[in-house]
Amino acid sequence: MSAAAFTGTSVMDIDAAKVRGAGSNVHFDKVSVAYGAHVVLHPLTLDIAPGEILAMIGPSGSGKTTALRAVAGFVRPVSGRIRIGATDVTDLPPYERGLGMVVQNYALFPHMRVEDNVAFGLRAQGADKALIGERIKDALGTVGMLAYARRYPRELSGGQQQRVAIARALAVRPRVLLLDEPLSALDAQIRRNMVEEIARLHRSLPGLTILYVTHDQTEALTLADKIAIMRDGRVCSHGPTTELYRRPPNRFTAEFLGRANLLPVTVAEAVGSKGFATARHGDALLTGAGRNEKAGDKSLLCIRPQHLSLTADSEHTNRIVGTLREVHWQGELTHLVLDVDGTPVRVSATRLPIALPEPGAKVPLFFAPADTSLLPEDAGV
Amino acid sequence: MLVWSRSGRLVLWLLFALLFGVLFLAPLAVILLSSLADQWNGVLPNGLTTEHYTDVVKGQAWNAVKASLITGFLASALALVSGTWAALSLRLQGHALRRLLGLLFFIPSAVPSVSVGLGLLVAFSHPPLLLNGTVAIVMIAHFVLISAFTFGNVSAGLARLSPDFEQVASSLGARPAYRLWHVTLPLLAPYLVAAFGLSFALSMGELGATVMVYPPGWVTLPVSIFSLTDRGDIFAGAALTMILVVATLALLLGLERITARATGS
Numbered sequence: 001m002s003a004a005a006f007t008g009t010s011v012m013d014i015d016a017a018k019v020r021g022a023g024s025n026v027h028f029d030k031v032s033v034a035y036g037a038h039v040v041l042h043p044l045t046l047d048i049a050p051g052e053i054l055a056m057i058g059p060s061g062s063g064k065t066t067a068l069r070a071v072a073g074f075v076r077p078v079s080g081r082i083r084i085g086a087t088d089v090t091d092l093p094p095y096e097r098g099l100g101m102v103v104q105n106y107a108l109f110p111h112m113r114v115e116d117n118v119a120f121g122l123r124a125q126g127a128d129k130a131l132i133g134e135r136i137k138d139a140l141g142t143v144g145m146l147a148y149a150r151r152y153p154r155e156l157s158g159g160q161q162q163r164v165a166i167a168r169a170l171a172v173r174p175r176v177l178l179l180d181e182p183l184s185a186l187d188a189q190i191r192r193n194m195v196e197e198i199a200r201l202h203r204s205l206p207g208l209t210i211l212y213v214t215h216d217q218t219e220a221l222t223l224a225d226k227i228a229i230m231r232d233g234r235v236c237s238h239g240p241t242t243e244l245y246r247r248p249p250n251r252f253t254a255e256f257l258g259r260a261n262l263l264p265v266t267v268a269e270a271v272g273s274k275g276f277a278t279a280r281h282g283d284a285l286l287t288g289a290g291r292n293e294k295a296g297d298k299s300l301l302c303i304r305p306q307h308l309s310l311t312a313d314s315e316h317t318n319r320i321v322g323t324l325r326e327v328h329w330q331g332e333l334t335h336l337v338l339d340v341d342g343t344p345v346r347v348s349a350t351r352l353p354i355a356l357p358e359p360g361a362k363v364p365l366f367f368a369p370a371d372t373s374l375l376p377e378d379a380g381v
Numbered sequence: 382m383l384v385w386s387r388s389g390r391l392v393l394w395l396l397f398a399l400l401f402g403v404l405f406l407a408p409l410a411v412i413l414l415s416s417l418a419d420q421w422n423g424v425l426p427n428g429l430t431t432e433h434y435t436d437v438v439k440g441q442a443w444n445a446v447k448a449s450l451i452t453g454f455l456a457s458a459l460a461l462v463s464g465t466w467a468a469l470s471l472r473l474q475g476h477a478l479r480r481l482l483g484l485l486f487f488i489p490s491a492v493p494s495v496s497v498g499l500g501l502l503v504a505f506s507h508p509p510l511l512l513n514g515t516v517a518i519v520m521i522a523h524f525v526l527i528s529a530f531t532f533g534n535v536s537a538g539l540a541r542l543s544p545d546f547e548q549v550a551s552s553l554g555a556r557p558a559y560r561l562w563h564v565t566l567p568l569l570a571p572y573l574v575a576a577f578g579l580s581f582a583l584s585m586g587e588l589g590a591t592v593m594v595y596p597p598g599w600v601t602l603p604v605s606i607f608s609l610t611d612r613g614d615i616f617a618g619a620a621l622t623m624i625l626v627v628a629t630l631a632l633l634l635g636l637e638r639i640t641a642r643a644t645g646s
Contacts, residue, residue: 072552074548074551093551094548094551094552095551095552095553095554095555095556095560096554098554099552100552100553101548101549101552101553102549103545103548103549104545105543107543107545107546107548107549109546109550109564109567109568110568111567111568111570120550120553120555120563121553121554121555124550124553124554124555124556124559124563125554168549169553172553172554178552
């Protein structure tokens with residue numbers, strides 16, 4: 001299939017269709033990637049809606065970058081199809097897919113000025129000079145780098161280079177923007193700022209579909225509408241970001257997406273009409289949000305560290321008692337580590353009683369049933 | 382720093398100066414003095430003169446310089462194109478095939494240049510490949526001997542080039558030819574210039590194969606120097622050697638400036 005036949009790929013077509021605000025969906029249909037006998041991506045079926053940010057997160061070797069590279073066209077699936085919008089792109093070369101891509105080390109062309117880097121995709125596609133000039137201003141303006149148009153990449157800081165890399169990808173008005181660990185090379189402070197900037201950028205380009213690959217859960221939680229958590233070449237959970245964080249479907253998700261305390265419990269009373277079950281942990285009878293747990297089921301009760309309180313109130317009706325082991329003060333937050341019947345439990349608090357108990361003291365902890373989630377105990381994935 | 386003590390460093394510097402002086406500077410100094418020597422009967426020349434330079438420039442020197450420069454330039458350019466092409470193509474092959482073909486490229490550099498010359502002489506002595514007595518066979522000899530070095534240099538450059546550059550270019554819509562011309566080759570420029578410079582220097586000094594195949598009327602500088610010294614005209618041979626050294630150095634320095642400008646260093 002030619003580039004012209006690929007609707008929306010050519011700069012002219014994209015311009016005519018006013019793509020800004022009209023992104024495409026991405027559909028993985030049983031996409032599998034293998035190198036010889038080694039399967040790196042097991043059949044993956046996943047949808048990214050138009051204008052959505054999907055973050056793929058997971059540890060190294062989990063298959064998240066492979067999935068992104070399959071969309072980009074740099075690895076060929078051994079089975080399955082990939083569609084962008086209505087077009088099956090599985091057999092299209094990368095330059096006919098109509099994408100923008102930003103990588104970890106920016107990959108700005110060092111022999112070109114910033115403006116030439118941004119114009120690169122448009123020139124490669126044969127856009128006319130007037131359009132290129134307009135897009136350079138637009139893209140660099142969007143990322144606040146217009147004043148640096150005449151500089152070479154080596155004259156910019158890491159954060160500035162990453163902004164230019166984003167501008168370069170946006171200048172071709174891609175149907176889908178692929179971000180492959182784009183902030184990993186930046187230091188912590190700049191990374192935090194850049195996450196906020198990308199969030200702002202997406203608010204100004206609401207139609208842009210983004211596939212964001214990262215191993216940083218904070219980036220994923222801040223930016224993504226939906227998250228897919230990868231492990232060993234498979235998606236082990238996928239859903240809206242807040243839902244996945246509040247109600248993780250399995251232990252790996254609970255522990256990978258934020259910090260989680262997982263108390264082993266035995267369900268005492270099955271989930272009722274309000275979605276809560278009662279469960280026993282030692283002598284304590286606790287109430288937690290469940291799915292379809294039945295009495296007698298072995299489960300894990302997931303409680304986020306910030307949802308544990310040292311004081312009771314009308315909401316924090318669950319109570320457990322632990323032995324204080326360690327206290328770590330980190331300025332904005334104080335972390336307490338307790339031992340609850342052999343299970344380490346972490347508490348993160350912004351405000352604590354002035355007189356903290358000494359390590360070794362018995363400390364009661366309170367939490368609200370709505371802030372918990374029951375997980376199947378045996379589900380490692 | 383490997384050696385901390387001041388005296389240790391001084392000893393090492395002296396050792397370096399001695400080795401460098403004896404192995405590199407002394408032969409060059411002797412050639413320079415010979416090229417300017419009126420007569421040389423003792424430790425140093427009896428007197429200095431530029432007569433040998435005048436003689437070689439009036440004789441065949443200019444033709445030899447021209448033959449060497451043209452041979453070096455064309456053979457290096459050809460080796461650069463083919464070496465780059467081979468390196469770019471082999472990059473896409475499997476590891477085993479890449480190693481095998483890479484080794485084949487290096488074979489001529491492991492064979493004595495006289496043998497390469499002899500092989501070409503035999504191979505191109507019969508129709509339809511009758512190149513004996515032509516300039517083309519000199520070019521081919523130089524090309525065969527230097528192409529391994531261009532291939533090696535460009536392959537090393539490609540190995541250091543992050544695949545991200547080309548992949549990002551592709552994702553932005555650049556077709557392979559556009560990507561090669563606007564991204565890959567500019568990023569390889571320092572290696573291409575270095576490969577060309579090395580090939581040119583090797584070609585300028587090549588004697589073994591050239592002396593087997595050169596036709597009348599295409600006598601390169603090393604062949605001229607060899608002829609002069611073989612006839613016992615040591616001082617004229619030395620003058621011609623200095624011309625060879627200056628011509629090669631001038632070109633290499635020029636290439637270095639181009640590289641520095643291209644890379645912004």
